[in-house]
Amino acid sequence: MDWFDSWALTLAVFLPAVGLVLVLATPKAQEQTVKVIALLTTIVTAAVGIGILTKFNYNRSGSLQFVVNKSWIPVIDARYHLGIDGIALPMFALSMLITILCIIYSWNHFPEPHNPKAFLALILLLEVGMNGTFVAQDLILFFIFFEVVLLPMFFMIGVWGGPNREYASIKFFLFTLFGSALMLLSFLALYFKLGSFQIPELARLHGAGIAHGTQVLIFAGLFLGFAIKVPMFPFHTWLPDAHTEAPTVGSVILAAVLLKLGTFGFIRIALPILPSGAQTWAPWIGLLAVIGIIYGALACLAQTDMKRVIAFSSVSHMGFVMLGIATLTTFGINAAIFGMVAHGLITGLLFFVAGSVQHNYHTREMSRLGGLLQQAPRMGWILGFAVMASLGLPGLAGFWGEFPAILSAYSPAAGLSEGLFRGFMAVAAIGTVLSAGYLLWMYQRVAFGVPKDEFAEAHIHDVGPAEWMAWTPLILLTLALGIYPQIIFGVTDRAVTRIFGG
Amino acid sequence: MKVHWDLHALAPLVAVTVTIVVVLIADFFFEYRERFKTYQLAAFGTLAALIPIITLARDGGTRSLFGGAFVVDTYTLAFQGFFLIVAYVTLLISVDHIGEGDYYQGEFYVLVLTSTLGMMIMAGARDLITIFVALEMISIPTFVLAGWRKHDTRSNEAAVKYFIIGVLSSAVMLYGISMVYGLSGSTSLSGIAEYAGSAGTPALLSIAIFLTIVGFAFKISAVPFHFWAPDTYDGAPIPVTAFLSVASKAGGFVALLNVIFFGFYASHTSWQPIIWVLAALSMTVGNLVAIRQTSIVRMLAYSSIAQGGFMLVPFAVAGVGSSKHASFEAVIVYILIYGAMNLGMFACVIAAMRRTQSDEISSFGGMSKYSPILAVMTSAFLFSLAGIPPLAGWFAKFVMFRSVLDAGTTPAVILGVIAALNSVIAFFYYAGVARAIWFRETPEGIDLRPLKTPFALNAAIAITGSFVLIVGIYPQVIARLGELAGAAL
Numbered sequence: 001m002d003w004f005d006s007w008a009l010t011l012a013v014f015l016p017a018v019g020l021v022l023v024l025a026t027p028k029a030q031e032q033t034v035k036v037i038a039l040l041t042t043i044v045t046a047a048v049g050i051g052i053l054t055k056f057n058y059n060r061s062g063s064l065q066f067v068v069n070k071s072w073i074p075v076i077d078a079r080y081h082l083g084i085d086g087i088a089l090p091m092f093a094l095s096m097l098i099t100i101l102c103i104i105y106s107w108n109h110f111p112e113p114h115n116p117k118a119f120l121a122l123i124l125l126l127e128v129g130m131n132g133t134f135v136a137q138d139l140i141l142f143f144i145f146f147e148v149v150l151l152p153m154f155f156m157i158g159v160w161g162g163p164n165r166e167y168a169s170i171k172f173f174l175f176t177l178f179g180s181a182l183m184l185l186s187f188l189a190l191y192f193k194l195g196s197f198q199i200p201e202l203a204r205l206h207g208a209g210i211a212h213g214t215q216v217l218i219f220a221g222l223f224l225g226f227a228i229k230v231p232m233f234p235f236h237t238w239l240p241d242a243h244t245e246a247p248t249v250g251s252v253i254l255a256a257v258l259l260k261l262g263t264f265g266f267i268r269i270a271l272p273i274l275p276s277g278a279q280t281w282a283p284w285i286g287l288l289a290v291i292g293i294i295y296g297a298l299a300c301l302a303q304t305d306m307k308r309v310i311a312f313s314s315v316s317h318m319g320f321v322m323l324g325i326a327t328l329t330t331f332g333i334n335a336a337i338f339g340m341v342a343h344g345l346i347t348g349l350l351f352f353v354a355g356s357v358q359h360n361y362h363t364r365e366m367s368r369l370g371g372l373l374q375q376a377p378r379m380g381w382i383l384g385f386a387v388m389a390s391l392g393l394p395g396l397a398g399f400w401g402e403f404p405a406i407l408s409a410y411s412p413a414a415g416l417s418e419g420l421f422r423g424f425m426a427v428a429a430i431g432t433v434l435s436a437g438y439l440l441w442m443y444q445r446v447a448f449g450v451p452k453d454e455f456a457e458a459h460i461h462d463v464g465p466a467e468w469m470a471w472t473p474l475i476l477l478t479l480a481l482g483i484y485p486q487i488i489f490g491v492t493d494r495a496v497t498r499i500f501g502g
Numbered sequence: 503m504k505v506h507w508d509l510h511a512l513a514p515l516v517a518v519t520v521t522i523v524v525v526l527i528a529d530f531f532f533e534y535r536e537r538f539k540t541y542q543l544a545a546f547g548t549l550a551a552l553i554p555i556i557t558l559a560r561d562g563g564t565r566s567l568f569g570g571a572f573v574v575d576t577y578t579l580a581f582q583g584f585f586l587i588v589a590y591v592t593l594l595i596s597v598d599h600i601g602e603g604d605y606y607q608g609e610f611y612v613l614v615l616t617s618t619l620g621m622m623i624m625a626g627a628r629d630l631i632t633i634f635v636a637l638e639m640i641s642i643p644t645f646v647l648a649g650w651r652k653h654d655t656r657s658n659e660a661a662v663k664y665f666i667i668g669v670l671s672s673a674v675m676l677y678g679i680s681m682v683y684g685l686s687g688s689t690s691l692s693g694i695a696e697y698a699g700s701a702g703t704p705a706l707l708s709i710a711i712f713l714t715i716v717g718f719a720f721k722i723s724a725v726p727f728h729f730w731a732p733d734t735y736d737g738a739p740i741p742v743t744a745f746l747s748v749a750s751k752a753g754g755f756v757a758l759l760n761v762i763f764f765g766f767y768a769s770h771t772s773w774q775p776i777i778w779v780l781a782a783l784s785m786t787v788g789n790l791v792a793i794r795q796t797s798i799v800r801m802l803a804y805s806s807i808a809q810g811g812f813m814l815v816p817f818a819v820a821g822v823g824s825s826k827h828a829s830f831e832a833v834i835v836y837i838l839i840y841g842a843m844n845l846g847m848f849a850c851v852i853a854a855m856r857r858t859q860s861d862e863i864s865s866f867g868g869m870s871k872y873s874p875i876l877a878v879m880t881s882a883f884l885f886s887l888a889g890i891p892p893l894a895g896w897f898a899k900f901v902m903f904r905s906v907l908d909a910g911t912t913p914a915v916i917l918g919v920i921a922a923l924n925s926v927i928a929f930f931y932y933a934g935v936a937r938a939i940w941f942r943e944t945p946e947g948i949d950l951r952p953l954k955t956p957f958a959l960n961a962a963i964a965i966t967g968s969f970v971l972i973v974g975i976y977p978q979v980i981a982r983l984g985e986l987a988g989a990a991l
Contacts, residue, residue: 028874075981076904140900144891151890154933158941166941170933177890177929181922184900185915188907 008052009066009082009135012096013145015045016127023121031116035107038120042100042127049096052084061086061491062498064137064200078140078197086495087267088134090341090488091260095130097473098256098348099123102249105352105470109359111160111247119160122152123249130257134264139187139197142269143180149258150176153242153250161245168238168245175228175238183225183265186218190273193218203272203499212276219277222270223285229262232285232322233292236315240299243311248355251307255314256348260340263321267333271325272499278328282416286326286409290427292319297434301441306357306364309442310350313390316435317343317401323428324405327421330496332408337492339401342389342481346398349386349474353379356467357446360460366442371451376462380447382471387443389478391436396482402432511565511574513554514582518619521547522612529608537607541597544611548590548618555583564990570690571629577990580834580983581625581756588749588841589618594962595849596741603651603739610650613643614745621753628764630679630689633757634672637721640753641668644746648738660737667720667730675717681710691765699768708772714761715776721754724814725783728807735803740855743799744848747806748841755813755837762817763830763991770821778818778917784811785924792931797861798851801931802844805887808928809840815902815921819909828908831988832901835980839898839973846966847883850876853955853963858948863935868944873953879967881936886970888932889925894973897980899925 019041026034056065064083072080084092102123110116125148132145150173158169191197193210207215228235239259243251271278296316303309321343324336356379357372358364373380389396392403409425412418451458463471481487509516525543532539558565564575592614600610620639627633645668649661683689685707686697698707716727723731735743766773788808795801813836820829851861853876858865870877886893899921906918944950955963973980 071978072976073978073981075978075985076901144896147891147896151885155940158937166937169941170930170937173933174926174930178923178926181925182919185903185907185918185922188903192907192910 004051004055005066006068008048008055009068009084012045012048012052012092013082013128013132013135015048016041016099016124016131019045020121020124020128023117023124026117028115028117034117034120035103038124039100039103041124042096042103045127045131046096046100049093053089053093056084056089058491060494061089062494067137069137072138072141076140077191079138081138081141081198082135083137083200084135086491086493087337087499088264089491090337091257091264092131092134094260094341094344095127095134095257098253098344099127099130101348101470101473102252104466105252105355106249107466113159115159119156122156123253125152126253130253130261133261137199139190139199139202139269142199143184143187146261146265147180149261153246153254153258156250157242157246160247160250163245164241165245168241171238172242175231175235179225179228179235182221186221186225189214189218189221199269199273205273207273207275207277210274212280215274215277216280219270219274219281222265222274223281226262226265226270227288229265230259230318230322231262231315232288232318233295233315234288236292236296239315240308240311243314243351244305244307248351248358251351251355252348255310255351256344259314259318260344263318263325263336263340266322266325267336271328271333279413279415282326282328282412283420286323286412286421286424289319289322289326290424290431292316292322293428293431294434297431297438300438301434304365304367306354306366306369306442306446307351309366309438310347310354313435313439314343314347316431317347317390319431320402320405320428323424324408326412327408328413328416328500329408329411330493330500332405332412333496333500334489334492335401335404335408337496338481338485338488339405341488342397342401342478345474345478345481346386346389349382349471349478350390352467352471352474353383353386356463357383361455361458366445368452368454369446370449372447375451375455375458375460378463382463382475383447384443385475385478387439389482391439392432394482397478397485399482400485400488406432508565508567508574510554510558510561511567513558514551514586515619515622517547517551517554518586518615518622521551522615522619525608525615526612529612532608538597538601540608540611541593541601544615545590545593548586548593548615552583552586555579555586570692571632572623572626573628574626575990577834577987578626580838580987581752582622584752584838584841585618585621585625585749588745588752588845589614591845591849591962591965592741592745592749594958594965595744595845595852597958598956599739599741599852610647613647617643617647617745618749621749621756624753624756624760627757627760628691630682630691630694630761630765633760634676634679637675637753637757638672640750641672641721644742644750647742647745648734650739650742654737656737657739658737660734663730664734671717671720671727674720675714678710678713678715678717681706682714685710691760694765695767698766703769703772707769711766711769711772712776715758715773715780718754718758718761719780722751722758722810723807724780724810725787725807728784728788731807732800732803735806736797736799740799740848740852743803744845744852747802747848748844751806751810752837752841755810755833758817759830759833762820763826767821767826774818774821777814778913781811781814781818782917782920784808784814785921786811789924789927789931793927793934795931796863798863798866798935799861801863801935802847802851805928805931806844808924809844809887811924812899812902812921813837813840815917816905818917819906819911819914822909822911822914825905825909825914827988827991828901829905830991831984832905834987835901835984836898838980838983839894842966842969842973843883843886843893843895846879846963846970847887849959849962849966850880850883853953853959854880856955857953863938864942865945865948866935866938867942868948869939871944872948872950876953876955876963877939879963880939882967882970884932884936886974888929890929892971892974894970894977894980897973897977901981901984
């Protein structure tokens with residue numbers, strides 16, 4: 001164990017907090033300094049992240065690496081326990097990347113009421129919570145990080161959001177809080193049944209020591225906590241509001257990372273620790289997942305606001321992720337993790353573009369938009385790329401998020417009804433057709449044709465330098481993962497097999 | 503009986519008593535313009551009284567005085583220290599308010615300290631008579647304090663209501679205590695514990711326990727015995743409200759801890775259901791009514807009723823053997839954390855009202871514009887009260903839930919779920935204030951120049967604020983204190 005091994009994760013989680021303190025200590029008037037500090041912080045954090053990526057032993061990606069396990073609250077047996085394995089690694093990297101891109105994107109256009117100092121402070125705080133959640137190996141620590149992201153997002157929506165921001169921000173918070181309160185009860189129940197808060201230890205027990213009935217109950221608490229965050233139908237109603245009202249960067253972080261905290265919770269905590277509870281719940285999760293796929297897709301078709309379309313498409317896409325998880329197979333869970341990363345990249349890009357469209361046209365109403373390809377061809381093409389990726393075009397990342405997830409439902413884990421899951425599979429397949437439909441329709445309305453009269457003379461900025469810098473990594477990664485999905489599968493597979501391989 | 507005078511054990515009480523006398527006398531000799539010196543004397547005495555607490559804690563051990571009626575152990579010391587610090591912070595938040603309001607300063611501090619002295623006695627009281635005397639000593643000065651603005655009818659109403667309810671509850675409690683004595687033949691808690699453990703639970707004992715608990719329920723403003731609290735909190739000067747909702751309430755809870763855990767514990771079949779109901783009602787009613795409030799002081803009054811409900815939850819599950827210790831510690835930890843965050847909250851309200859001159863939540867609109875730091879601190883206390891990590895409140899809620907699941911019985915888990923739902927409801931009104939501060943515009947007529955707050959008020963916010971942040975990130979400090987205090991059980 002050298003110095004880097006034992007400090008890397010701590011640095012990667014808490015460097016943004018150091019940056020946060022520095023940002024708060026800088027006078028509000030020195031905007032440039034504040035921006036530079038925030039950007040440097042995220043870059044240094046990402047440098048630590050790259051160090052982790054290079055030093056990570058990919059041959060042992062099934063076991064936790066860079067482990068820190070120190071005493072934290074001995075009175076309640078909670079430990080400061082961090083570690084990263086193949087499941088967490090892609091999400092961890094994604095979270096760091098997205099944070100940098102968000103700061104770059106905001107550089108010159110902070111949403112009203114401006115105030116970069118507070119805005120960047122919130123982004124840094126978000127990064128602490130996001131990075132921490134993916135590497136926490138103690139239930140209480142996980143809970144803390146899981147909750148830490150709430151406040152900054154609440155303020156980001158509430159202060160910098162759209163006209164209906166107060167409603168959206170409080171709704172977002174109350175929904176998540178409701179879930180996490182019951183989740184905490186479940187964590188405590190696990191503790192009193194199994195005597196530990198350590199996730200690896202609990203996962204190793206694999207449910208031994210808890211009766212089936214109790215598992216089902218405890219799983220229900222965890223399910224609510226995670227499913228609301230994903231969000232699964234019927235707990236999704238906070239999402240369209242939050243996305244629509246949030247500033248662009250808020251939407252990007254919400255879609256790219258925060259939603260994944262829920263699915264990640266299923267994979268890291270609920271499934272491995274309570275396997276027989278998961279067995280009972282899996283058909284229901286699968287059912288809600290496919291309802292989410294179809295419902296999200298149909299809802300998309302009824303939207304007039306571009307951001308709402310993307311928001312509902314998230315409900316639909318996260319349905320595929322959850323379907324993969326519900327099969328309880330290594331294949332399905334690998335697909336789910338891929339889907340999480342792919343959705344993060346692609347939907348992040350979609351929200352970025354939607355943000356820029358709004359910045360130019362001051363509206364997201366698709367009936368008023370049109371002719372983006374004429375007025376801002378580069379932006380139009382990028383939107384087209386993102387749309388193609390999102391609808392699952394083979395060769396782009398979205399395909400590997402959807403297709404294996406559907407395929408995995410063909411043969412679910414032993415003990416789950418094959419017929420039922422094959423039914424889910426068929427419905428999910430219809431969902432892909434619908435998603436092609438609504439995405440292309442959106443693209444057609446926004447990008448094709450000629451600009452509407454009101455914007456015919458408008459001066460539209462095409463993709464600027466900050467946008468190029470923020471979007472290029474997403475485009476390249478979408479392409480790279482689409483052509484060579486093994487980049488992700490190669491990392492996750494060992495970890496997934498180790499935990500779910502039976 | 504030979505009375506053993508352990509002066510070291512009594513030193514904290516003596517120090518406060520001396521301070522009270524000195525402040526009272528010195529007040530006569532100061533010129534009118536020098537009256538603030540009484541505050542300095544009072545603050546100095548309060549802090550000085552912490553010294554013997556530290557030396558006693560270093561010595562360790564249990565010191566039993568007056569035939570076991572007064573015991574000094576880790577539990578007693580933890581609460582005596584807590585009450586002294588609360589008194590000190592109360593002085594900090596009062597000094598400018600009282601000084602500028604042209605009120606009688608010396609008397610004010612004397613009354614605060616006298617009430618504090620009662621609380622410190624309560625912490626060590628292990629005899630029903632001592633407990634009763636301590637409780638009256640806590641209450642009577644606060645009756646006067648509630649009516650401090652004597653030309654204000656609302657302040658008078660506050661005092662009268664508080665007084666009448668206080669006397670009524672004392673009477674009910676005393677009736678219960680007399681029955682307990684009649685049955686057990688002892689007023690000492692250990693004697694009562696012995697009786698409760700051997701006699702089973704005769705019906706008469708259940709009635710006695712019921713009456714005693716109802717008496718306490720008034721003191722800690724548990725629903726349905728809460729109705730005096732909002733009017734009293736609203737009418738009293740705000741520093742007094744802070745003191746009532748933190749110190750006086752904590753005093754009531756310490757009394758309840760003593761009586762339940764050291765006395766009635768074995769008869770848990772009779773006290774557990776009563777407290778279950780009180781806890782569920784206090785949380786739910788307190789929260790639901792708090793949502794409707796437009797005045798921040800009334801909102802905080804109902805919030806403190808709801809917080810009291812959360813504090814009652816561990817009591818309601820403590821009868822299950824396995825969770826006895828966890829519950830005891832949970833209540834202690836909850837009180838300590840609640841004290842810091844609620845006092846901090848009131849300090850922020852007092853600071854903000856220097857600008858808004860109104861306690862309407864809407865008048866706090868746009869506070870982030872003229873005082874960003876105060877806005878951040880106010881929000882921190884609000885979210886801590888709501889139990890959002892990484893602020894101290896989460897740990898208070900956590901230990902409460904922990905005691906519930908440690909008990910693990912069906913009624914316990916149901917109460918836990920009720921508490922979980924309530925913590926979501928509570929967030930709604932705490933966030934409502936944060937929304938006004940951050941999301942709304944400043945109302946007409948509010949001066950937008952940066953707000954300057956007096957040094958003492960800033961110090962109070964800094965003390966409570968750093969506590970809330972440090973404990974939130976590293977709860978071990980307070981958890982360990984709770985464990986040490988819990989060892990006295």
